[in-house]
Amino acid sequence: MPEDAKSKPVPDCPEEMSRRQFFVKIGAGSIAAAALGTAAFSYEYLSPNVLYEPSPIVDAGKPDHYPPDSVTLDPQTAIYVVRTAEGFFALSAICTHLGCLTAYKSDLGMIACPCHGSKFNRDGVKIEGPAPRPLPWLRMWMSDEGNLMVDRSQAVAIKQLVRI
């Protein structure tokens, strides 16, 4: 292969680059840009834009379904509807440790996780186990039809009861 760059006189100015160096830089730059673009497109492709998952908003039904002073788990939606003497609140049933579905033990009066043994009281406060946070309270409100509604995607910081 003829070495074009070597047969021509070397440029005097040190800041000038040879034709070969120029094309190597252009080539390497193009490959880098293409690789970055491919990474960005791959990330976009692998992130679904539409999810066919159940709605985070749950209709928990009429308040009369829940006996006074009770904790009711709906395993399908993974929420507890807790009825106290003062009113209602909704608690996430998903353990804050690693996402297992917890269960309410009525004889102990506490919520227990079958996976790694975390226990919570019915306000969601941790009693024991590896769970790092209490079970979050979820936003709950009364619909116009008089049904209890829960938004599973919204944890509420201020613990408020829904009174009827």
Next chain:
Amino acid sequence: MASTLEQLVDQVRENRIWRSIFRSGTGQSNLRKALVVQQNVFLHLFSIKARKRTLEFRATWYLGALTFGTFAILVITGVLLMLYYHPSVPQAYADMKDLQYVVSSGVFLRNLHRWSAHAMVFLVFTHMFKVFYRGAYRTPREFNWVVGVILLLVTLLLSYTGYLLPWDQLAYWAVTVGSNIASAVPLMGAKIRFLMLGGTAVNANALLRFYVLHCVILPLFAILFIAVHFWRIRKDGGIYAGDHSSEVSS
């Protein structure tokens, strides 16, 4: 009797069609034996010569070869299981049950796949311990140890992705827990979990993603790195069978 058989074998080897495929020729010379290995696309990964000592049981306990054997069983049984399995919710569970109770030999193939998977994980670890305690990871074999670590991770990922496919309670909660462990990665944990599951919960997208990883992507990675792993044995001077001088002195 033996001579007529040898004559027959030599006749086949000198046949024009045979010679067009295997060019190493006939005879018992060392050159020919070397050519048989060197000119074969599969065998050329290996050395053309091996010390007898390295082929003894005590050198390796054949753990690497046994691991490769379980991998071969897993590929064959896995491809057969794919013929009856739909990676969709909730059909996957029904297909798994059909394999157990309806499909002829289905329960045999499924159990063979399952036990071989357990055996492969076990053998990979014993192979690693054997290499470690023999000191076979030392120069010039240190990079093949690294390739081995990659293969260990691929094996564990194959095991983990295969865990979800029966779509039973164990599978569902194991992957729920596993994906939540992934989300504990600082800063990008939630993103990793989202990409892994193709959503926010273990659902149809997660099952399909794990299926594609389990049946296509991870096996391809495994085959690629197994080839490199074998080829490096030759490049690093053959299988390590212990240091002779230290054996004598001790």
